[in-house]
Amino acid sequence: MTDPRGFAAFPPQRAGARFATTWWGRSWIKAMEDTSLDQTLLRRGRAYAKTGRLGPITVSPGRIAAVAEDEYDTVVAVEQLNDAEWERLLDQVAARAGHIAALLDRDMPHELVADAEDAAVPLLPSVGDLTPECSCPDWGHPCVHAAALCYQASWLLDADPFVLLLMRGRGERELIEALQRRGTPRAEPSAGAAGTPAAEAFAAGVPPLPEPPPFEVVFTAPALEPGPGVDVAALAALAALAASAAARARELLLRGRLPDLTPRQDHVRLAADHGLDAGVGADAVEAWRYGGADGLDVLETSWSPPSHDLARAQARLEAAWEDAVPPAIRAWRNRWTLGDRQLRYGRDGRWYPFDRRGGEWWPAGPPERDPAALMG
Structure with missing residues (x-):
């Protein structure tokens, strides 16, 4: 029981x-x-x-x-x-x-x-x-x-x-x-002599291999000294690409598939994960580090979410303030501005926080399902 x-x-x-x-x-x-x-x-x-x-x-x-x-x-x-x-x-x-x-x-x-x-x-x-x-x-x-x-x-x-x-x-x-x-092998009753006749063993065929063990190896690119005439920046880029390829291979081994990325998303991924300068913009790099492809999408595009999703989010914000008056919301499509903070609703069902820097909105942290959790 x-x-x-x-x-x-x-x-x-x-x-x-x-x-x-x-x-x-x-x-x-x-x-x-x-x-x-x-x-x-x-x-x-x-x-x-x-x-x-x-x-x-x-x-x-x-x-x-x-x-x-x-x-x-x-x-x-x-x-x-x-x-x-x-x-x-x-x-x-x-x-x-x-x-x-x-x-x-x-x-x-x-x-x-x-x-x-x-x-x-x-x-x-x-x-x-x-x-x-x-x-x-x-x-x-x-x-x-x-x-x-x-x-x-x-x-x-x-x-x-x-x-x-x-x-x-x-x-x-x-x-x-x-x-x-x-995990404990069951003991089968033995009849006659110990062991299995060779003809019976070969007739049984080859059993399937067990699942591979957890793959926990993390690739670290070796520190290479540039030779004569070798561009240092190019060598650093090559090391970053090698680390990226190893990380993608590890993900493929673990999950059996890789996410489909556009050229723009892959450039931002390389800049965010491996420091490879691809001229993608510092705000895009921050967005990727906080939310991956979904975080980048929230930074660069706007869309109109279903009304029931927005109603549920507004109820959560009101509940967070209980008896107090919640801050006023200036809403446009999937972007809600509450004072010095902006919340953007992603297509993945999560809210992403943004703070104002120099007149622009910048990614300010990881996303949450509950928008009230981003207002602390």
């Missing part, structure tokens, strides 16, 4: 405190928010989650629960995986040593979720997987208390992805034991 886990109540948080800094924590919040039909209740739930009025949280297979300050019993039911799905998931985890190491390091790699999806195992929740219940008289779905519980649960998921696996039905100790059993 899988034991539940208890977590102490979260103390009051500052107004701009972020929910879900990991990608799997953000997926959890998205599953809850996509189910909701009332943005006002979500905004109130975010504010309630920061007040410290929810009691300790209990996580067990298929549910998370807490008691609100008003003595309301709040539960969020989570769809559990069945036995067949668990077997397929364990097959995927056991097949790659990197998956086990990442989980033990409290990380949820994208590759593990992708492998689980290939095996028809819905590891991350989606619309319909979360069912909120509360003893309060609010008919919202979810109500303020259940929404607050989901937002606080994202902090637990950030710290430990095994919390998500426990919600799906099995705890950390049970999973580790199951993986250890899979």
